Amino acid sequence: MTRDNYLTALGFIGIRAKRLGISVHGEPLLHPDVCEYVKIAQGYGVNLDLHTNGLLLTESLTKQLIENGLKGLEVSIHTEEGYNNYKMAYDINEVMGKPLEMVGNVLGIIEDKVLDWASKDKHYPLMIHPKHNWALDEPHPATLCIFIKNELCVMKWDGTIVACCFDFDGDTAIGHIKDFAKLVHKPEYKLCSTCSPSWTTNQNSWWRII
Numbered sequence: 062m063t064r065d066n067y068l069t070a071l072g073f074i075g076i077r078a079k080r081l082g083i084s085v086h087g088e089p090l091l092h093p094d095v096c097e098y099v100k101i102a103q104g105y106g107v108n109l110d111l112h113t114n115g116l117l118l119t120e121s122l123t124k125q126l127i128e129n130g131l132k133g134l135e136v137s138i139h140t141e142e143g144y145n146n147y148k149m150a151y152d153i154n155e156v157m158g159k160p161l162e163m164v165g166n167v168l169g170i171i172e173d174k175v176l177d178w179a180s181k182d183k184h185y186p187l188m189i190h191p192k193h194n195w196a197l198d199e200p201h202p203a204t205l206c207i208f209i210k211n212e213l214c215v216m217k218w219d220g221t222i223v224a225c226c227f228d229f230d231g232d233t234a235i236g237h238i239k240d241f242a243k244l245v246h247k248p249e250y251k252l253c254s255t256c257s258p259s260w261t262t263n264q265n266s267w268w269r270i271i
Contacts, residue, residue, distance in 0.1 A: 066220040067098060069238050071105040082110045082133075085226050086217055090117040100129040108132040112166075115143035115150075123150040127160055137166040138187075144178050151185050164188045176271075187271050203248035206256070212246070224250055 074081050081102060083089045090113050092098065102109040110133030111126070118136070126134070134154075136147040147165050154161045167175045169191040179185065203209060208225050215223050216238055217231065224233040224246055233250040236243070 062092065062216075062218045063220075064094070066216070066218075066238050068101070069220075069241070070216050071102060071107055073238075073241050074105070074107050079106060080108050080110065080132075082112060085112055086215065086229060088117070089113060090122070096122070096125045096129050099126055099131050103130040110135065110162075112137065114139060115146040116140070118146040118150050120149065120153060123153045124157070127154065127157055131161060133162045135164055135166050135188075138175055139168075139171065141178055144175060148182065148185055166190070189271060203250060203253035206248070206253065209246045209248055214244075214246075224248075225252055225256075227256075228252060 071081070083098075089095050089111055095111075099109050099111070109131055111131055112135045115136040115138065134150060136143060136150070138144045138147060144165070147163075151163050154163055163186070165175075165185060165187045167187050167189050169189055172189050175187065179187065206225075207213065214235070215226050215228070217223060220238040221231055221234050222236050222238060222241065222244055223231055224235055228250075233252060235245070235247060
């Protein structure tokens with residue numbers, strides 16, 4: 062993500078909201094300026110959450126992210142290395158006074174494997190959720206989706222604005238960050254016809270914290 066696109070997004074976020082999540086659509090720790098981007102967000106009054114698979118987390122990087130003002134760290138755990146790095150970051154956060162909200166994100170399909178890794182440790186919070194199966198449980202209008210109802214969206218690395226965090230291929234592109242002030246959601250979208258309404262309408266206990 063270019064600095065120009067990032068600063069443009071922060072300008073809009075600072076007006077409409079106070080929280081920004083990075084990334085889901087990529088691995089933010091690959092960006093060479095990730096720590097600086099975290100610090101920049103503070104100047105806009107925006108609290109930043111970061112989502113990573115944890116493989117690139119180190120002690121020094123974790124400390125720098127915290128010192129630069131990161132507010133939330135969600136580690137999507139797929140490997141034992143990622144789990145071990147999550148534990149390391151969690152312990153550092155505790156020593157530094159718990160400035161971060163932290164959780165380990167675990168897909169239900171690998172829950173048993175992760176819980177086996179965790180069985181020998183003290184409690185580290187884990188958030189278990191089923192993988193989105195795109196099953197149409199029952200007919201539902203797209204306007205019930207939390208992204209549309211709450212006017213949420215996602216900016217991809219190149220500044221493209223998409224309507225859903227699951228739209229990795231950009232099928233629901235509704236514009237570009239440079240035109241953000243003029244953009245509106247325009248349902249129905251391609252993904253809406255197969256999306257699970259129980260998740261998009263927030264009508265079930267999709268997350269389970271252990």
